Amino acid sequence: MSEIEIGVSKRGRRVYAFDDVAVVPSRRTRDPENVSVSWQIDAFTFETPIIAAPMDSVVSPATAIEIGKLGGLGVLDLEGLWTRYEDPEPLLAEIRSLPVESATQRMQQIYAEPVKAELIRDRLAEIRAAGVTVAGALSPQRTQQFYETVLAAGVDLFVIRGTTVSAEHVAKQREPLNLKKFIYELDVPVIVGGAATYTAALHLMRTGAAGVLVGFGGGAASTTRLVTGIHAPMATAVADVAGARRDYLDESGGRYVHVIADGGLGTSGDLVKAIACGADAVMLGSALARASESPGGGWHWGAESHHPELPRGHRVQVGTVGSLQEVLYGPANVADGTANLIGALRRSMATTGYSDLKEFQRVEVVVAPYLAD
Template sequence: MEVEIGIGKSGRRAYGFDDIAIVPSRRTRDPEDIDISWTFDAFTFDLPLMASAMDGVVSPRTAIDIGRLGGLACLNLEGLWTRYEDPEACYEEIAALEPEKATRRMQEIYDEPIKDELVGRRIEEMREGGIVTCASLTPQRVERYAQTLLEAELDVLVIQGTVVSAEHVSKDAARQPLNLKKFIREYEIPVIVGGCASYSTALHLMRTGAIGILVGVGPGHACTSRGVLGIGVPQATAIADAAGARIRHLDETGVYVHVIADGGMRTGGDVAKAIACGADAVMIGSPLAGAYEAPGRGYHWGMATFHPTLPRGARVYAGKKAALAEILTGPAHENDGTLNLFGALRTSMATTGYETVKEFQKAEVMVAPSLQTEGKALQRSQGVGMGR
């Protein structure tokens, strides 16, 4: 249903995770019977998780750690690890920067050119850890490094930008865009592509032959695209729209394309809501930036934070609160939902009676603007539990 914005403009109402609630069904299940595994292409993961391709979250070492814990970590091939032989000094400097100087100095740090030989080496370092290797590039650099990725035996490629469309138009003959459909269908490595935030964009990205799409424009804790550019869609609506596109694409082609909710999740409840809205898996960044093992020293920043002409991200402090294992699978020693994210997903599914992720996508969801505040006055006033 559209609402009138003004006489000359109307629009749909959209919802974020805080606006909705999952409704319990008539059945409950034993948590031990719940299957939260995720399978796409030839790969199966214990957790429906991708770690964001952000330098404060994923290094070759943490990619291995996350892989061994059952998830899939994505390394940014345009980040510090391919610009510097040893980026540890860069991390130390970024963590020590004063807030008012952070953006300008990070632009200078990221002005160092990408070194081609480091692209293959970082993939090799991850592969030696015995995990499924995953790395990201922006559309502008995909063709340049496509052969390098094949030679390095990368398992999964993510083509990622703030917004990626299946039809990028340029009048500049010297800047011909990547033909996503042609590239993906001819490439030997499975491709995930995004971000997107609408039904039509999701559907057209699915038609490129991608095995999965990233859904989310600007919801991340370190992202400022919504403020800088004024674009974005609240995540619950964006995911549900993409799930609708997936149904249509499946009906048209018989091919199931995975919907991966990218950003905007802080708690296990948010992860559960993303799945209930139709996601097959989630991509998270800031919750993992707070891991002891994360390379960012407790800081988190997005891929557009250091853009040379229009930065669209902030360096934020996520803190250093727990080990990766505690954040992902527990045990939790906090009551605010920020630890044991996937234990919370499992319990949410058990409580509402759904055995698998695909079944949980069919859960009833309702608009519930008072969900976060109803009966929580004492928690909010004391800054504990849901009041944090």
């Protein structure tokens, strides 16, 4: 790929966000009803490629159950309010009502309450009792501390999620998490990320992960680019990691690692383009925070927004567009891509002539930066 000269001593690769690209119709079309949007990871099959992000504004035990019943996967943040407080509802209400000027500081105070192992156990047990797939997420820093509790609670899928996760973390103060050894010793499939480059993703795939999350500070509530200067436009990031998946498939003799886009996915069009660029599924935050059942009540925030030392996100108002059923399956009463996400995906696949998600990854994509205007 060609590079652009930034200055005499520095060159940079031209990369693309979802707003910069579009999919192209082909000579064949289909009926949307004849399109399959199901996907499978390890032994688990889901009717939709939707994973609800482990964020307190998106997933509670109740919404994880509802999303599971609707054919997706809800991932509970095991370092969130639900595992810090016996009754987090008053805290959620307070966060929703905080004035802008004091929101970050007060959220730091609220999230300073320690995570409790017994609450991890109880929340996951509540989801399991509903008969849906159970998934929970920990940061790499907390994984060693709580993973035994998570496994004992009967989790089906374990997610290790951070702003960025590497297979070669270096730390002088403590022994870092050995991902390869850790994943090898577990009895459940592990999804790990984020990663935003071919090399980082390939290294994560070599740890034995079942899936890799693609993204770095691209969400609606994130200010990572503003605070640290780090950003990964998602169309290129997903395509790069999909390339790593292809090469690892050859290297490993046939082991397929799922690519999950995580960030920069605010509308149904973004979902479509993520899969077109090579994703097997998408992890949604703000898109699901707009559902009336979501704990954020029309507000959205992530773990970065209450980091105790360097906050890299805001609590943002995303509003409410309908129920989870309407957000995922419609009917939509708005024309901005925030409702009937699956209906839009089906229609795009049908319009371009593809019958399932794996086929749709081969759709023609063009660079069309005018879409950002």
